[in-house]
Amino acid sequence: MSGAGITLAGLGLPAADLAAAGLAPDAPVAGLTADSRQVKPGWVFFALKGVMDGAEFAPFALRQQALAVVCSAPGAETVRRLWDRPAPPAEALPLVVVPEPRLALARAAAAFFDAQPAVMAAVTGTNGKTSVASFLRQVWEGLGRRAAAFGTVGVEGAVERAGGLTTPDPMALHALLAELAGAGVTHAAMEASSHGLAQFRADGVRLTAAGLTNITRDHMDYHRDHADYVAAKLALFGRVLPEGGTAALNADDPVFAQAAALARSRGQRVIAVGRGEHADLRLTGAAYHETGQDLDFTWRGRSRRASIHAVGGFQGENALMAAALAIGCGEDADAVFATLPSLRAVKGRMEHVATRANGARIYVDYSHTAASLETAIAALRLHTPGRLIVAFGAGGDRDPGKRPLMGEAARAADIAIVTDDNPRSEPPEAIRAAIIAGMAGADSAPDSAPVEIGDRGEAILAGVDMLGSSDRLLIAGKGHETGQTVAGITHPFDDAEQARAAVAALDGLAESDGQEGTAP
Incomplete structure (x- = not known):
């Protein structure tokens, strides 16, 4: 210590x-x-x-x-x-x-450890925190900075470590910051969760910039209501980011006006990022292809283009949010935009994990709320010539109100396979029933009613087996996680490994051969 x-x-x-x-x-x-x-x-x-x-x-x-x-x-x-x-x-x-x-x-804790990377940025929001932090770290590395990012999937970059809490407790957080500084890290990006902000975990971090990706329903098992959840997120700008810092805000989010007013009231520079005409860094168009997308955007009235190797429209938005944070931390805009083609998706975030022999591609994504599942399906649809199949579930001992909403969101897929996520202490069949109830009473997916397969491994195998050459499979909910909690016991389980094993079994390949499609 x-x-x-x-x-x-x-x-x-x-x-x-x-x-x-x-x-x-x-x-x-x-x-x-x-x-x-x-x-x-x-x-x-x-x-x-x-x-x-x-x-x-x-x-x-x-x-x-x-x-x-x-x-x-x-x-x-x-x-x-x-x-x-x-x-x-x-x-x-x-x-x-x-x-x-x-x-x-x-x-x-900040005073006790008394060492942090010179440039610190934090990102909050319901979805996209991990990708934005990782993209920002990659931008900095592309500019020659010694950089790191940390949060849900652990620490990556100049220092590597397995995952833990999105926002660690203050002692662990400041011990990590001191370690990063001691390892020569000059630039670091961190995720700031609503729990962490409500519990003051990020206070004491000397931020240069902070970003807000979006705010949708989540963590209603912890927050009193949605307003309390929003207030926790906005505390990043109202309390943690100092006066004179830069706030990169999603101009298309319903809370943008509230967040921008709060930031400006504290003397913070606001960079609005989005698709609307009032955005400072504006995404004007995108062309999607099998392994990524070509982005058209404007900055200070000048049109620009960049290609990124990440699937999903929201990843283009995440890339621009990372660019805005880098600019807010003092980097030259042209130099920042030049790094965008080098960006790669983070583990478990619309990650391409396997390809069948017929060319069908399989993706894993952490989307575990109705809004994020809806966004992920819509994003992958742009890269799907044929049918889009989704396998997903919902966690137990957490906000039960989102389960039918997730079922409703999954109707956007051509085939929906309802399976178990982390049932925890709840009966898995009850969770699946609540999801399926949300899929009833409206036009169902074109191919069929939802397919219910409780065993997640079997569900993934079934989804892979359904794939025609132009189809895509999205395995949603667990992303980077390597365990599944059932009846209070956590068993080893990795969606990506399961997908590769299914491809190997169905296509008669050695499992290592099934990994040839893991890089975008």
Whole structure:
């Protein structure tokens, strides 16, 4: 752990609050944690309230010789109530009372590790975060920068690591930023989830620019309502991105006006990205082919063209959002646009994973909401001469309201195979029934009613088997994930591997031969 020589005052804790807790501002800090089990002498414990109330564990932290406990006013009352051994008067307990302990932890972690790449950008939105962050990292690399991107699929670029949380907790986040800086990374792009923003995880990151891709229904298992979800996303601009930063915003999204007004009220430069006539970086047209697309766009009134090796219209929009962020971080626009032909799709995001012997292509995408599934189907349709087949499901123990909406979205495919995603603790057949209910009562897909195959491996095999030479198969929902959780147990499962195995089995190829189509 870093933090050599840092003091309580150096963590950004107000001097008045330290004095009220009987603490010396120049007291040295040995470490920080929100887990009482990790506390060692001289550490500061942050009592966070979530599923459990961290204040209930503060007495244990104090007995482990914590230097201080940072908590809310109600948390302080809990600590005093639970303090059950002979001790100094309650007011002498080293409790630093702050309005928001999570925010205090984020700022303290930034100060404690005290190292970040010089140029940082964050991207939020319901869909596209991973692709935009990856594209931005690739743009920077094309410009000769030592760059990295991190989020849902892990860390990629100059430093590589497997995936975890979209936005890590502040300690893990700032430890990673310090590691990247130590490895010579000068430019880094991060994903900012609504959970992470609502929990202040990204606060303390010194951002140069931030992007908003879109906002549609998602995470209603966590947020009170859609307005709460929108507010969490916009906190990236209202709280995290500093004055003078650049906000790259989707000009076609319904919340654009709200987001732009918020950004401008804080003195941020706004770059509007989209298809509308008021966009600063405007996508005016695209020609789609089997392995990618040719983009026509304008910047400051000048028409330009670039080809990218990524399938799906939304990937063109993601590429331009990444370009806007690079420009917002100080790069020359012409140099940025020159890097676009080198972009490649990120793992699990409209990723071409296999090709049948007859030429039919198979794609894996992370689309797991109604809006993202609708977008993915429409995007792949542009690259599909024949039938478009989709295999998808919905997760258990999550927003059940989106299941019929996903079924409705899947009607846009020619054939829909309803299968299991991550049922978690719920009965898989109940989830599938809710999806299929959303497909009823309207014009169904041209070929047939939905095909229900619970076993995801069998569903993928069936989809691959249906493919004619001009058809395409979209396997949606899990993307880069390498496990499937059923009845509380996570089993190894990779959509891409399953697709390649199905091609090998049906076409009589060695499985390695089935991978010849994995690169766009």
